[in-house]
Amino acid sequence: MTIKFLSSLAKGQPGILHHCTPDLVAFExxxxxxxxxxTLLFIGGLxxxxxxxxxxxxxxxxxxPTEWTVFAIVLSSYYGGWGxxxxxKDIDEIAQCVQYIRDYKTRQFGKGKVVVMGHxxxxxxxxQYISATNPRPRHPVFDREWIPxxxxxxxxxxMQAPVSDREAILWVLHCGTERDxxxxxxxxxDKAVEDARNATYEDHDSVDTIVPVSVTARIGYPPTAAVSSRRFLSLASPDSPEKPEEDDLFSSDLSxxxxxHTFGAVGSRGVLKQKLMVLYSGRDQSVPPWVDKEALLRRWQAVIDAGKQEFWSPHSMIILGASHALSDPDQAEPRRILVERVTGFLNDIQQE
Structure with a gap:
């Protein structure tokens, strides 16, 4: 029998539920x-x-004991909606939440700082929030009635655990599974990619098609999640590294x-005012062994700071021994380091 100890959040935390829009909420x-x-605005993963x-x-x-509160947004892509x-759409919803927080905090306390943290x-x-064109490009299908x-x-x-979904999939293909x-x-x-490319949309290209759950589950995705052909191709990014899809931002073989177009565009967009901190997990289960984590972070830093604006935070690091979400039983020390880095980073942001 496995015993899972409840975190303090699982036991209950006081807070305020904010309606950033009628359909978008965040918990403070x-x-x-x-x-x-x-404000530290937190964004989870798939x-x-x-x-x-x-x-x-x-x-x-x-x-x-600080002057920072944590907001946790509930994106429409949360839970089983990621597929x-x-x-x-995520960054549009984050933008709505950031604007709500700025207005809310200004009314309460005057102008404050906002930092966005993603896992x-x-x-x-x-x-994407700090590097995409502002506003972002319109999607030919899903933005027909929506202005970014x-x-x-x-x-x-x-950015905490900024891993490549494509390389994680390639690692599964390399190793196989207990079943395959x-x-x-x-x-x-290969068949899933071919089918997704041949029939990405249906009903006059107005709605997504779905990759069979029997396929996505064998690749490693939850059997309860429906994954569209479009999102599958974005995550798998089969034409990378020459033509990376929207989700392929962190692969080690990108030129x-x-x-x-991503790290190097941060300075020109004007969305990020101060620093970016990257916390990479040293024992991330999603990262294949061929990825040189130290070299990858050095490349990212070199590209983002090529404009001489020095957006890269010196608090960035690889947290040795850290798993993907720092949730394993042996993660007390990596979590301590993560908290130390985040609080130090926020203090620097506050002082500037």
Whole structure:
């Protein structure tokens, strides 16, 4: 029998549920009436939901005596919605939440700082938020009746566990699974890609088609999640590294030219006002062994700072021994380091 100890969040946390829009909510963790002008807005990864990333409890506790509160947004792509979601809609919703927080905090306390922190695919949201054109490009299918939102600026950005979904899939294909050999996995994957390309949309190209759950489950996705052909192709990005899809931002084989469209575009967009911190997990289960993590971070830093604006935070690091979400039983020390880095970063943002 496995015993799972409940985090302080699982036991219950006081807070305020905010309606950023009629359909978009965020939860603010509050533990008292202390003046809190500054905000850390947290974004989870694929399959996450409110409170599902355990180390949030550590951050909430550490920030209790400071002037920072933690907001956790509930994106429409949360829980099982990630398979039908897209980064473009995510960053529009984050923009709405950031604007709400700025207005709300200004009314309460005056102008404060806002930092956006993403875990896993939340890191892809963060990178798109600070590097995409503002407003982002319109999607030919899903933005027919929607105008992309002009994103308000943010003071700082944090990416934790910014891994490549494509390389994670390639690792599964390389190793196989308990059920399928590498050869069988490659056949399943190749057919899924071919089918998704041949029929990405239906009903006059107005709605997504769905990859069979029997296929996505064998690749490693939850059997309860419907994954659209469009999102599958975005995550798998079969034409990378030459033509990376929307979700393929962090693969180790992307060229400096490709990184220039993301990390290298941060300075020209004007959305990020101060620094970006990257916290890469040293023992991330989603990262294949061929990825040189130290070299990858050095490349990202070189590209983002090529414009001489020095957006890269010196608090960035690889947290040795850290798992993807720092949720394993042996993660007390990595979580301590993560909290130390985040609080130090926020203090620097506050002082500038």
């Amino acid at each position: 963790y509050t533990r008292g009436a202390t003046r809190k002008p500054h 399959g996450d939901g409110l409170g599902s990333v355990e180390y949030i409890s550590d951050l909430v506790q550490a920030l209790d 039908m979601g897209r980064l473009g 896993s695919t939340g890191s892809q949201d963060v990178m 939102i002009l994103r308000p600026d943010i003071d700082g950005a944090i 050999s590498p050869e069988t996995m490659r056949q399943i994957y 400096d030219e490709q990184l220039g």
